[in-house]
Amino acid sequence: MTQTIRLGADIGGTFTDVVLEVGGARYSTKVLTTYAAPEDAIVTGLHQVCAKAGITPDRIDQIIHGTTLATNALIERRGARTALITTDGFRDVIEMRSESRFEQYDLNLTLPLPLLPRNQRHTLVERMDADGGVLIALDRADVAALCADLRAQDYQSIAVGLLHSYANPAHERMIRDVLAEELPAVMVSLSSDVSPQMREYERFNTTVANAYIQPLIASYLHRLADRLAAEGAACPVFLMHSGGGIMDIATAADFPVRLVESGPAGGAVFAADIAARHGLDKVLSFDMGGTTAKICLIRDHTPKTARVFEVARSYRFKKGSGMPISIPVIDMVEIGAGGGSLAHVDAMNRITVGPESAGSEPGPACYGRGGTRPAVTDADLLLGKLDPATFAGGTIPLDAQASAKAIMAHLGDALGMDATEAAWGLAEVVDENMANAARVHAVENGEDLSGYTMIAFGGAAPLHAARLCEKLGIARCLVPPGAGVGSAIGFLRAPFSFEANRSVFMPMTAFDADTVRAIFAEMRAEATAFVRSCDADATIACDYKVFMRYKGQGWEIPVPLSRAVAEAADADAILSRFEADYAALFGRTVQGMTAEITVWSVNAQTPTAHAEPAKAAPDAPAPDRIGDRQLFDAALGRKLDAGVFDRADMAPGAGIAGPAAITEDETTIIVPDSRTARALSDGCIALDVKVTP
Structure with a gap:
């Protein structure tokens, strides 16, 4: 049987990481990111790993890619000239935001500017009600007349976000059809396709963001595919998306906003795979690269997910100060704390x-x-x-x-x-910033980090992980093999997947089983079709979820459902699961209040590779030192004499006591005086609290 050769490429803010897997062997490299032409760094890394593996690029069967290009375009506002078409009277939704004050006591609070100024936001007379009924019909002639104005302003991309279009997309689709006739060269993003969920601000902003970066990302992706083919790697190219799966290049070009957290999502998948191999149910994923640090909670080998996150926060780490993006995403804290x-x-x-x-x-x-x-x-x-x-x-x-x-x-x-x-x-300061972010994230999710294991990866994380553990009271940290390029390895562990969402408001007192079965069936067909476009013959499994709250509350909690409960539309089982999850998060349920479902979700994905359990390793002799250096121990406040060891010399079961530095090409593991390091059977290095006699 011919072995499959796969390559993962992660473009970060400082380094581009490239990993090649040939059978059971793995070859990796880090090269500096080339901002003007990001594909240049990928091509350079591709040739380096191919040379290490002794193969030519034409042998590669599949390339999986993640990039910060979408995120950077939003942060730096380098997108296309974009227009928004919305319902008359709702032109200023993306500027009015939610009217919440994210910094309560700042009298000079400055809200972030919307992506589009007011003169690029256009309206049409039409109206749907919250159930999808037509209150004011849209006149096709009005759309055609608007197209004349849009043509004169030379837009490259247009976002269409109408009131309640998640319940009935007919008017948005009419606008799309007219735009296709009148302005065929302009890209169009519909909110009913990009983010069919309630809450106008989040939905409109997500659609505008998608339209704003679509020309840039589509151009880059096609340029990348052509460049790779010219270098001999004329194989399928897939993209890591923010929800922790991979999708084809055509879908990525249509929905580039789903790429916003693609690199960090790969890191979370990598950490989840390590957690599964070691049977760890509570893991803190710590990914520190050259530009940012990412922290994610992983329970039962699965990263925590969300359906809204923020990018480009104008106030450091303040929720509400950025642009909300309403898409399926792995829930993580990202802070400006990288090597650079x-x-x-x-x-x-x-x-x-x-x-x-x-x-x-x-x-x-x-x-x-x-x-x-x-x-x-x-x-x-x-x-x-x-x-x-x-x-x-x-x-x-x-x-x-x-x-x-x-x-x-x-x-x-x-x-x-x-x-x-x-x-x-x-x-x-940087270590305390990261520790504080981890504490807050844990508290917000009702978790106590003292029972967690940290998994550290990224080029800078092993340098800081042990000190972070000291601050957080975490007893064990694992540094996996390939930690310096962990996100790129995560791309190669991710399944093909796509998550479909619908906003259909339904109080449990008015639960309609037939409607529920129809909603789930429609979303299952949509999500499965996207996955089939990537792999026509794959086995596909579906995960079901609803977002629920009590009547009068402003936000919902995710409630995972079994396939049997979802397909049977079992109201009692859904309510029971909501109450259990609500009590686990907040300590109690709210008696006498009606529960409501606001959003429905189906995630279709291919099976992930089985994680081979890591076996216990008997004690082995400590490796020989390859050098000595003066290492500053932050907890003690002074420099100590430390041994330097080569990670490749640490056989399974070999251990050393801190202070020490364990080196490899892509990172260095710092072992402070308070810790010991031990090589495990799968190549992970475990940093444990030193036991004093």
């Missing part, structure tokens, strides 16, 4: 880190590419966490003197500290 995150002293003489990042151009000061401001990587270098000669496999030599100069110029001189003390302060 820049530090400065604020007006109160505090060290502040991020969210601004040096990226790969120019990069941290130590890269020698023109950067003069101190980044987290500069602090890690001065604290002994990095070897300047072996960073990124020796491809990027680091300049410690440049790091010291930048840290003193921007931090040390202002605070009266030497370079080491200022670097310590920088590292402690």
Whole structure:
């Protein structure tokens, strides 16, 4: 039987990670991201891993890709010239937002500007009611007349978001048909296709975001496919989406907003696979790259999911200060705390880190590419966490003197500290930022992190994971093999999947079993069709979910349903599951209140590969040291003599005591004085609390 050769490519803010799997062997590399033409970095990485594997690109059977291009386009507002067509009277919905104050005591609160200014938002006279009934019919002639105005303004993309179109999309589809006749070169996004859910602000904003980035992403994806084919890799290309699955390139071009969290989603899938191999039911996924850090809770080998998240927050980490995107997504906290995150002293003489990042151009000061401001990587270098000669496999030599100069110029001189003390302060601030984000995320989800295991990956995470565990009271951390390129490996573990959603409001007192069965059947057919477009012969399983609340509440909780309950439309079982999940989250149910279903969901996906359980490894001799270095221990506040070890020399069962540094081409695992490191049978390195005699 011919082995399948697959390649995963993850474009990050600083590095592009490429992983090639040939049978049971894996080859990987990290190259600096090329902003002007992101496909250049992928092609460079492709040739490097093919050379390592001794194959040519034409042998690759499948490429799976994740990118930050969609996210960056929204953050930097580099999208296409876009128009919004909406119902008369609702032109300003995306600017009025929800009218909530995300910073209650800020008297000078500044709300983020909408993606589209008011003169690019157009209206038509029409109206649907909340049940999909036509109150005011749409006149086709009005649409044609509007097209003349749109043509004069030279739009590249148009978003269509009408009131209650999730209940009846007929008017949106009429607009699409007229636009296809009058403006055939313009791309069109319908809210009833992109996000058919209630709540106008979230739905309109998601549709506008989709339209805004669609020309850019579609052009990039087709350019990437052509470039790969020209390099010999003329194989199918698939995209990782924010919900934790993969979809074909045509679907990604139609729904680019679903790519917004594609890279981080791959990391969560990677961590879930490791959790399954080790039988871990409670896992904190910690992914720290060059630009951001991502934290995700994984229960029972499954990442927590959500249906709304925010991008481009204008107030650091403040919920409500960004653009809401209403699509299926793996629920995670993302903060500006990566290796390239820049530090400065604020007006109160505090060290502040991020969210601004040096990226790969120019990069941290130590890269020698023109950067003069101190980044987290500069602090890690001065604290002994990095070897300047072996960073990124020796491809990027680091300049410690440049790091010291930048840290003193921007931090040390202002605070009266030497370079080491200022670097310590920088590292402690970024670690505390990440720890605080993890604490808040856990509390919001009713979880206690003390019973969790951390899984750390990404180029910078193993440098900071043990210190983060000390702050969070987590006893064990696993650093998997390939941790430096974890998200790209996650792409290769993800199933083909697509989640369909519908907003149909239904109080449990008016539960209609026939309507429920029809809703689920329609969504199952839609989601399955998308997956079939990727793999016509695949076995497909469907997961069912509803979003429920008590009458009068403003938000819902997700309630997973078994296939039997969903297909039988068992009202009693649905209500019982809601009450159990509500009590688990809030400690009690609300007696005497009617429960309501607002959103229905079906996720179709192919089976994931079986995770082979990791076996226990008997004790093995400790590896030989390959060197020594001075390593700053943040908990003790001083430098310690530390041994340096090569990860490849750590046989299963081999253990070492901190302080130590365990090196590999793509990252370094820092073992502080409080921890021990032990190699497990599957290649993971376990960092455990040191047992004192």
